[in-house]
Amino acid sequence: MKFNDTADGLGLIQDCEDLTNLGAAGISGSTALMKTFTRWINAWNHKVSTIILKSQDNWDFDDSNKSTYPVLTTNLVASQQDYILPTGTLKLKRVKLAADGTNWYWAEPIDSDEATGGTTATTFSTNEDASKPKYDVVGNSIFIYPTPTANRTSCLKIWIAREMDEFTTASTTTEPGFDEPFHRMLSLGASYDYAVQHTLPNANLIRQTLNDYELKLESYFRLKLKDKVNRMVPAKQDNH
Secondary structure, three states, X not given: OOOOOOOOOOOHHHHHHHXXXXXXXXXXXXXXXXXXXXXXXXXXXXXXXXXXHHHOOOOOOOOOOOOOOOEEEEEEOOOOOEEEOOOOEEEEEEEEEOOOOOOOEEOEEOOHHHOOOOOOHHHHHHOOOOOOOEEEXXXXXXXXXXXXXXXXXXXXXXXXXXXXXXXXXXOOOOOOOOOHHHOHHHHHHHHHHHHHHOOOOOHHHHHHHHHHHHHHHHHHHHOOOOOOOOOOOOOOOOOO
């Protein structure tokens, strides 16, 4: 669904106008209400993305409105241990680096308290094996172990999950960046916020419809990658 389709009446804003009984142009024709409903739709857009990230199988979700893949590539800098993650990073999935500029290794997540060989970042970093790199997430940065000993171009790759793009009041043909069967969750969510605020009689019905969508969304993304089969295997037993 488009965000705001005043020509054919098929947008999210137009669905909100129907659900709230504000009527045609009741929202799209009001500067104040457009700001309010855009804010609510964005809030529900982020909520939907968190449900997807929680439910997804091995099919990694990303906003289809993005023009790049959720893979960051940056340089390793000599003696620099910390690397700042971009704003909007929701989850760090994997880290891979080539400390020597040639050989790539997956880095293992670790808490700094688990590192060996010293009591400070400098001392225990020098004792880590470059062929078995590790990383620690601190705030909005990751710390690499061992600390790079030389500048290396494009030798750090980070896979992330990131926030959805937001709509603006000027958005028109832009659609939500997730699967279309669930687009209406955004207009239902925004309409529910309005219905609760104005004690509309259909508030509970909208909420029930939203609950049904949420259950279907979780089930859908939990089984989206059909090509991978989960198998049960017998547990090993120690008879000694």
